[in-house]
Amino acid sequence: MDKKTIRFKIKRQDGPDASPYWEEFEIPWAPKHNVVSSLMEIRRNPVNIKGERVRPVVWDSNCMEEVCGACTMLINGFPRQACSTLVDSLPQPIVLEPLTKFPVVRDLQVDREKMFRALLQVKAWVDIDGSWDIHEGGPRISQKDWQKTYEFARCMTCGCCMEVCPQFHPGSSFIGPAPLGQVHKTIHNPTGRLQAEERLHAIMGDGGIT
Missing domain, CATH: 1.10.1060.10 (Alpha-helical ferredoxin)
Incomplete structure (x- = not known):
C-alpha cells in the first residue's frame, strides 16, 4: 500500500432494518488528518477501493472540538470521538463501526x-x-x-x-x-x-x- 494514502474499512448499513456490510476506501494522506476530516474527504469523492462510485458515508458530527460527543463511533474497536482521533496514530486499515448499544440509523449514525x-x-x-x-x-x-x-x-x-x-x-x-x-x-x-x-x-x- 502506498504510504501516502490512508485506508478505511467502514461498516455500513443502508437503514435501520437493512443488513450491514463492509466497504473499504482509500484517500490521499494529509498531515493532521482526523477521522472526521477523512470521512469528509471520502464524502467529496465516494469511490471505494474497487473503483465503484457509491453512496457517501453517513455519520454525525457537530462541534469538532471533542465537546458535543456527536461523532462518537468505534474506531479500531474502541469507542472514541472521531473529531479528535488523528489517523497517524492508528494502524491501517482504520476500521470504523457504529456504536453497538444504540440502534443504527444509517452507516455510522446511531439513535441515542x-x-x-x-x-x-x-x-x-x-x-x-x-x-x-x-x-x-x-x-x-x-x-x-x-x-x-x-x-x-x-x-x-x-x-x-x-x-x-x-x-x-x-x-x-x-x-x-x-x-x-x-x-x-x-x-x-x-x-x-x-x-x-x-x-x-x-x-x-x-x-x-x-
Whole structure:
C-alpha cells in the first residue's frame, strides 16, 4: 500500500432494518488528518477501493472540538470521538463501526434517544428558577463536593460509557451509567440536592439499580 494514502474499512448499513456490510476506501494522506476530516474527504469523492462510485458515508458530527460527543463511533474497536482521533496514530486499515448499544440509523449514525430519555427520567439538571442571585446570594458548592462531581460535569453524553457497560444493551431496561453519573453530580450540588429524593426515586424505579 502506498504510504501516502490512508485506508478505511467502514461498516455500513443502508437503514435501520437493512443488513450491514463492509466497504473499504482509500484517500490521499494529509498531515493532521482526523477521522472526521477523512470521512469528509471520502464524502467529496465516494469511490471505494474497487473503483465503484457509491453512496457517501453517513455519520454525525457537530462541534469538532471533542465537546458535543456527536461523532462518537468505534474506531479500531474502541469507542472514541472521531473529531479528535488523528489517523497517524492508528494502524491501517482504520476500521470504523457504529456504536453497538444504540440502534443504527444509517452507516455510522446511531439513535441515542434511549440515553436522552433516561437523562430526562432522572432529571439530570439543576433547576434555577430565578429565585437565586447566582453571583452573590445563591448557595455555593464546596470544594469537596466540586472535586466529587468534576468528572461527571465533563460528561458530553457521547455514549462511550454506555457502549462499554456490559449491563446496558438493547435487550436490557437498565438506564446505563451516564444517567447515574448525572444523578451523582446533581445531588452534590447545593441546589440540586433539594430534589435528591426525586432523583433517587427515579433510579430506584424501572431500569434503575434495583
